[in-house]
Amino acid sequence: MDYAKQYQEYLARANQALEKACEIFLPEESEVCRAARYSLLGGGKRVRAVLVLAACQLAGGDTAAAADYAAALEMLHCYSLIHDDMPCMDNDDYRRGRLSCHKQYGEATALLAADALVTAAFEAVANAPTHPQSRVQAAAHLAKAAGARGMLYGQELDKHYETVHASESELLELHAHKTGALIIAGVDLGCDAAQADDALCTALQHYAAELGLVFQIVDDILDVTATTEELGKPVGSDAENDKTTFITLGWKAPAAWQSSIMMLPWLPWRILARKQTFCARWQWSC
Numbered sequence: 001m002d003y004a005k006q007y008q009e010y011l012a013r014a015n016q017a018l019e020k021a022c023e024i025f026l027p028e029e030s031e032v033c034r035a036a037r038y039s040l041l042g043g044g045k046r047v048r049a050v051l052v053l054a055a056c057q058l059a060g061g062d063t064a065a066a067a068d069y070a071a072a073l074e075m076l077h078c079y080s081l082i083h084d085d086m087p088c089m090d091n092d093d094y095r096r097g098r099l100s101c102h103k104q105y106g107e108a109t110a111l112l113a114a115d116a117l118v119t120a121a122f123e124a125v126a127n128a129p130t131h132p133q134s135r136v137q138a139a140a141h142l143a144k145a146a147g148a149r150g151m152l153y154g155q156e157l158d159k160h161y162e163t164v165h166a167s168e169s170e171l172l173e174l175h176a177h178k179t180g181a182l183i184i185a186g187v188d189l190g191c192d193a194a195q196a197d198d199a200l201c202t203a204l205q206h207y208a209a210e211l212g213l214v215f216q217i218v219d220d221i222l223d224v225t226a227t228t229e230e231l232g233k234p235v236g237s238d239a240e241n242d243k244t245t246f247i248t249l250g251w252k253a254p255a256a257w258q259s260s261i262m263m264l265p266w267l268p269w270r271i272l273a274r275k276q277t278f279c280a281r282w283q284w285s286c
Helices: 003-025 031-040 047-058 063-085 101-105 107-126 132-146 151-160 168-178 180-194 198-225 261-266
Strands: none
Touching (some): 003 047, 003 063, 003 107, 031 063, 031 107, 047 063, 047 198, 063 101, 063 107, 063 132, 063 151, 101 107, 132 151, 132 180, 151 180, 168 180, 180 198
């Protein structure tokens, strides 16, 4: 099976799992839940969810068992996007081609919708049809990746470097947490679902760490080369806010990288080996 077809199959499974999770954990009778659904089901590449399913399959596990973990990771990622878009953070009016959650539902409802997604993510893990030890490991990996030692720390650094220019080392640390943590969590949760051995888990963590770095480089490129219509969100905001990016630091990437974010897992990330990896900066263990 070719890569594009396999990705679409994983994507369909992830979206089905999200629809199911919404029916169980985010009832439409609630305005807050409707706001959460608006952001969660509004499209997206689902890269993190796909990584959960792919890692599970690679480890010899049942992707049906990993589907709830995939949904949980996407719910948690979506909460972070809602918060990122709010006026106190990045103040973006659009996300995935339509109004941001706070522009559509108001700031208070958006804040609560993001909170609802966090708690729903852990409910999904707790109720997944997997071994109890697997659920404990998945909850631990999810919490670590999203918390004050993971994504949240990256967001803290991101706010700090809005007023102070970051060095290359500082920028790598920022994105190892803000971007890389949840991408590494994708393979962690997939391995948890399959109860994979430590060696495979560690190898996939290193792969995901480099993937997270490439993901961020591509994002920085697209912010200066793409249009708002192509990305579904405002572009040029990095330059407008005088942010340090991999582009402003002079990192070079092949033009082909810009063609499709869907090709991320197949990019020749080994050329980045001269840079300190995300894994080395963020101590992950299976």
